[in-house]
Amino acid sequence: MNFVVTLANLLAYRLCYIAKMVFVSYLQGACMELAIGSIFEMMRYCGAPICKYLDNHRKLEEKVERLRRKLNDLNIRKQDIESRKEAELRSKKLVKKEVEKWLVDVETMNAGMQAMEDMLRIVPYFSRARLGKLVCRKIEEVNEIYERGGFPEGVAIDGPPTIGKTLQTTNLEGEIDIKELIWEYLMGNVVGMIGVCGMGGIGKTTIMKHINNQLLRESRYDKVIWVTVSKEFNVVKLQEDIGSALNHYLPNDELERATMLMDILKRKRFVLILDDVWNRFSLRDAGIPEPTLQNGSKLVITSRSIDVCLSMGCEILKVPPLSKQESFNLFLNHVGDDVLQVPALKEIVKLIVDECGGLPLAIVTIAGSMKGVDDVREWRNALNELRERVKSVRGLDNEIFECLMFSYDRLGDLKIQECFLYCSLYPEDYIIERNELVEKWIDEKLIDEYGSRQAMRDRGHSILNKLENNCLVEKVKDFFEKGVKMHDVLRDMALSIRSVGPRFMVKAGMLLKELPSEHEWTQDLDKVSLMENSIMVIPPNISPKCGFLSTLLLQQNHGFERIPEVFFEFMHGLKVLDLSYTSILDLPNSISNLENLTTLVLRRCYRLRYVPSVAKLRALRKLDLFNTAIEEVPHGMETLVNLTYLGLHSGSLKELPRGILPMLSHLQYLATTLNINGEEMTKLGKLETLTGSFPEVQDFQKYAKFIRGRWPTSYQLVVGSPWSAEHDDLTELFENPEEFHNGITLINCEIGREDLVLLPNDLHGLAIKKCPNLLSLNTISLFHEANDLKICYISECEGIECALDLSLLSCNSIQNIEVLNLKGLRNLRQLVSGLAIESTSPATPAAPAPPAIFSSLVTFELSNCSSMKKLFSREILQGFQNLEFLKVESCSKMEKIIAVEEDEGNGKGEVGSANITAFILPKLRRLVLWELPELKSISSAGVVIHADSFQYIWIVECPKLKRISLSLALLENGQPSPPPFLEGIYIKPREWWKSVEWDDPNIMDVLSPFVACKED
Template identity: 60%
Template sequence: MEFLGPIFQVIKCFGGSTCNYIDQHRKLEENVNDLRRKVNDLNIRKQDLELRKEAEIRRRKVVKKEVEKWFEEVERMNTEMERIEKKFHAVSYLLRGRLAKSVCRKIEEVKEIHQQGSFPEGVAVDGPPAPGVTLTTPKLEGEIDVKEQIWECLMGDEVGMIGVCGMGGIGKTTIMKHINNQLLEEALFDKVIWVTVSKDLNIFKIQEDIANSMKQSLPTNELERATILKDSLEGKRYVLILDDVWKKFSLSDVGIPEPILGKGMKVVLTSRSIEVCRSMSCEVVKVQPLSSEESMELFLNHVGQSVVQHPALKEIVKQIVEKCGGLPLAIVTIAGSMKGVDDICEWRNALNELCQRVKSMKGVDTEIFECLMFSYNRLGDPKIQNCFVYCSLYPEDYPIKRTELIEKWIDEGLIYADTRWAMYDRGHSILNKLENNCLLERVIGGSYEISVKMHDVLRDMALFIKGAGPQFYVKTGTQLKELPAEHEWTGNLEKVSLMYNSILEIPSHVSPKCHNLSTLLLQQLEGFGLLPAPGYKMIPENFFLHMYGLKVLDLSYTNISNLPNSISNLENLNALVLRGCYNLRYLPSLARLRALKKLDLYKTGLSKVPPDMEMLVNLTYLGLQSRGLQQLPIGILPMFSSLQYLATMLHLKGEELGRLMKLEFISCLFYDLQEFMAYAKSIQGIWPTNFICAVGSSLPRYATLFGVENIFEKPENSKNVYFVNCEIMKAGPILLPIDLHSFYFEKCDDLKCLSNISFLHEANGLNSCYIWECEGIECVVDLSLSPCNSCQSIEKLSLGKLCNLLELVRVAASVQSTSQTADPAIFSSLKAVYLKNCPRMKELFSVQLLQGLQNLEEVMLEDCEEMEKIIASDEEEEENENHNGERRGSNITTFVLPKLRELSLHGLPKLKSICGSGVMIPTGFLRRLQITGCPKLRRIPLFLPQLENGQSSHPPSLKRIFVRPREWWESLEWDNPNDIAVLSTFVSYNNCY
């Protein structure tokens, strides 16, 4: 090859283009490496955008067409890169220059695609808004005539404004919830909008609630907001329900058009005041108390029919029901407090107590309170009563998460036990008692967490109770922009709640003289909810000067940047909650806060731990996470010997953590397996009750970790371990708890299969398995190594970016030779399978494995380019199929996946069939079907319910079918020609939701 050098020198004389060719020839390897790096960067951006895309889809948004096209461009470039890699390794010497020129062009193309992938205005747009929200409703007792009267007004053209009035607790809201749901069910209007107004009128919140239901964003300017809202409502047929209106307000100030008769614009408001309804020009519909018969029926439905079996008891029950005055809330609440009581003496005593209370009533509200106070007093335990009253510190009609409320009760000292687990049990027991006594209502909150809500009348009663002695000062969720004046901070205040407001500033001259104040709640909604972010960034030095009795201070999710030094003097402080204070940069010395049991600094902006933090020897709860912190200084952690709850994403030392013997709940990171194993060894098999441990030097502390980084905030319900970039097989035996729930492997390239993992053989409670970007794995379970019995309990299996994965279960060669098969029970509990970017997989389930998948509910496959079949056919079936896929032979139908609820197939270019001939999937539970990018798939083997005449019927649970393109759907072959007509009514070609 030496003779080529002089030749190149001669060639240079022939011109620039030839020289460029020679340069490219020489730099081919350098250019290919450069292209690899740029394609890798491109894929990193793609991963980030995919996470944004998934988050937006969860918010019911629709991904932009330009974003989808960009993803396609990235995939095209990945394909081009693979083609170039193959050519690079096989290219002849004379053609290197031509390939190099092509690589240079690709480098520029990748640069351009990378620049196009910024999408500063977001990756998704709002989807078409739903017509409304279906509300949970109790059974409607009585009031049928009133409901029909309201319905008649809504259906006619004579009335635009309807006012439903009646005393508190009489059932106005319940009636309107039933009407809301009926309007949605019958689809008579474009929109049905529900807004809770409440006592503290908040125009901003009303506007936001209406705008959110319309998928409309509003500016901050008040006049502009009203104008935009009015424009979005005009021209639509809608019913706007304004629940719990206490005083007159102008519809035009909000942006609600005056209803025009005959245009399908209706406004319904509920109010305790008939004057309010009349002042707003409403057609008044008055809700009357229940009749004696209706009252008794409602009471017995909640207390049980058995109480009237005894003749003497029947008369007592009748008198108790009469004392309720036909008010559904009073009837249900008192019935709840007497449920399970069968002693006639106790019933007689209850009647006497109720009679004494009702005799002292003064005014309508007090009449209701006296009935309800009966149930409050029957709680007996003052601590349970205080737990109930504490709920009044939250805004009206606000869903309070159960876990959050229990934490607050612990902070207040209303719940105490030796262990945190026992306190949680006690908290749930109290909540159950309050729910069973109908003093709280169980609801599902906005984040789908189980929550409780306090009826506004019960909240009024609770605040009425606190009006006699040490008082509550409560102004919550009212868009308050100024701190209450100093004269309002009286000396008898016990608890002050100003949560969820928009206080712009805390004046420097305000120094409330509240020596008895024990609780101060100034927190904002997480993400500031519907309200604008609070403006104050700091608290004046003298604000806490006279609050030396303060025990609980909550400033979470506020805009505060530092705390004053005077916070150090609050020696009685029991809980300091600063979670979500992203701008918090400074904390003064904590040395004197020896009473502090809870310190929550999760998601703050601290760059170092607070001064003298090691002095907090009584801490039982520590939340600590900040972008500026990586790990705790050595020696601090062991000082917290009483710690029961630790939530952090800092790297911890295993041996130090192991010295905290009282830990019950923990989330943390370990730098490597060595630190994790040091911790496991030091605790000698006594693991915390719940834990989230992530192991690996490349863990992204603030970015994504399997998409569940938010779980680290609250480890109460988890038993998870994550391994990222670890050499699992070289580590030797790894000690893990046998009750491990979920495990995750990412970028653990030496992992071959789960059968190699010794610690999984003893786990008896596994329910989730995630494996991501592990290059070495070829199968999930290898039966030649071990049966891997722990897999039998796995309910969720998620596999992604496994470039060498070939099969889920591998059967030993000796087993195959004897025609034996895999144990179908390997994944017998499996409910969901997610497979993404596994380019070598050709089949998902074998016929034998499928026999054990009787509980499978979700199957999602995405971007598996070699996938040909979802369910493999056995050899006999294969012989009965010709090359065109036409079915022959037996007419016997085999049903598989009987509980399938969702089937999603995306980007499977070689997929030819879901299953073989004669195999069908029943649709009794099917809710959603999504298929895109599967051009070779010709048949969808769905078995629809059959009518008596043999025709196919609608699947009972099916909600939506999303397919693309339309031409592909219309070309499909169906076993029953009637099926496509039935299913087409569910089809959408635009988006999945």
């Protein structure tokens, strides 16, 4: 016993001695290994704190898992903030600097998590406690960042003010008298509230769109607000739409938001147009001040119901049907005047027009279905069919339905008719993105008779064009959206067709908070659409008996988290299930028994961590798990031999398990951020769309050699680096590769050797990051080969001192570049060097003449290039004739945007030929100068920028900028006139604007009304 005690004392003494020596070494600045530091730490914490030490040591994995969960919640909030940011940008707002910094902090934390994961795999036993302590600190940091990310006052500040939004219109035929009467009321002081009434399809909305655009041109009101109300009225949505039009973020509390909205609107002289109102509601409860003679505001309501307009106190204006001549003219405008070339047709056409009853929607739709028909017999048959339909019904709504049914029947093809009916599954007045709709038709096998995916997409767009040409859907196109939508009357008709037989249940966009009750889920249901609602949960005991249900659409229920096990129990016929853009946490195991399922869409389910086995889902053709949080690939994926579409991205996954891809030999579409293996990729011979990351160049080479130049139709690839947080700017490209042009990103590659493999000859976009041996664009071999290259991004390449060296071999493809972005090139000093108009040696190829260097460039961005002092020379700028967007940001030494060599030679900075003025950048629309502390001038003396095409000017934190040389068109009196397309000038700080010097002092007076000055 004494021996044991003595041994224990000896060991204790020895450990204390070691600890003491380690501590002394530490004080002397000696480097300590992590393990030795941990021994000292263990000794120092002997006593009461040892519990905390042991807790960090033993529960390391538990703490790391907690950190993962916290970080996942943080990234979900990040996605929400980015969505809000995108929405604000679309509203022409400016994202706050604190928001941008917060997003950077999140990315930094993500990168730190990756380092933590790496440490966890190799941490020595005695270092676990130290790592546990670090994890605890990281959890606190994540919590702090999460709390900062609430942004209750919004993520953006107002951009340049606008009166309202210009709406897409069609030409008015007739309806002029009613339009003029509405305008007279709006311009007068007698009537404050106007009710524009008439049956569906008579042209109320068309008239008011023209009125809206005319109000914007007149600028008589502070704000013109357009809101589509529709059948399913909801006061919260109405308030949100008005708030969005006013660029104001409203609180969540209904009473508070009504009060705030009332206060905002009372301070403005506005016109509020509420389109398609079905029911009376209280203006006061909604937060809308009643227009009066004193406030000068106006309210216009369009409705099918005169009673609704009367009950709200409106002056009634009823839209009459078109006259026979107006109807005939409108029909000819859409069917074409060629029908009059056949003498026998004129009377038949008039009779068909008469059957339309003067309703513009019926006239336009039937004209669309008859366009291109010149056979008199077919016209006579059409007249007979139309007469039979119309005379068999009574009532105005039924009458127009039957007119529209005529056009529906003339589609002829059952699948095209089904494509049309599918559009009614979307909410009323919803803009359906074209590519999304075609993708849905493919999911439903409405266009599955074509072998290749490209052929199916082409067929889908062809069908969509046919529906547009037949005026069954309306084309919608503006700066941000390109899609179609259904007229509400046509949607009502489509839903009436599907109200019997294989039936649709459509409750989309109705802000439902609960699932429809179980008795509504009947056996005859074919498709159910509950998209765009606020459904949070499904009751645990609901199990709809819908054996024939083929499609269930639950996407865009953002708060939706769980599905009970019994919900799918009697849905054995289900083929298409869409849960995208929800907060679903996991899927019930019962989903594994849906053996007829062909499409499972879980895109952007950011919180989804678990998907049960898919081994029995042999019929599955599409599996979309892009932007989820799954922690492992679903069990049984290798059995999905019929899979043609796979989308897969999760921050918790790094690569596909070996052996899965070769089993999926029918894949046509593969979009993933996971690292992919070149050898396995050679088994996928049918790929038409590919996104992925080849961390090893050798893997990329294997795949490139295998396909022998037959590249997929669409591709986005990262070569030379595993996928990481730094690639987040590529996520949208990887998620929707078919929406973007083909591109490759080279990271940490040896530039100059990338031509060892057969790179795509249809490459459209090229990004190069962290390639230190890149010296200039000339050294990129692709610029000598890829004639389709239009977009080029170069970032963090320390070897670049000039972007283009004209003393080297010429790069013909440079002349084709339309977008050039240079970022983080800290040694970049010149945009172009080696400028020479003529070659001095026959053996040396002549450099291109300066005007041809960037002749196709439309967008040029330069940011974080800390060595640049002067951007352009006047000679080089002669080639920028097509430049529309110029952005220079965070270049700490930038002194001049446009410099002339003579500036160097005289103290006044004047050009040698002072009488010669050079006008440059004739197409420039947007000029952005952001955080340039040393910028003294935009252009040198004698160099002037045309401003006639300007849309926006942004000059932020450029304190030394004192002179701007702009050229404005002159009025007859010789005074400068405002640029015709200018929407706003954004500046910061406020006092800077008054300090600017102008060539013509009158220019400041002309431009000042466009200035918006917002402080953070």
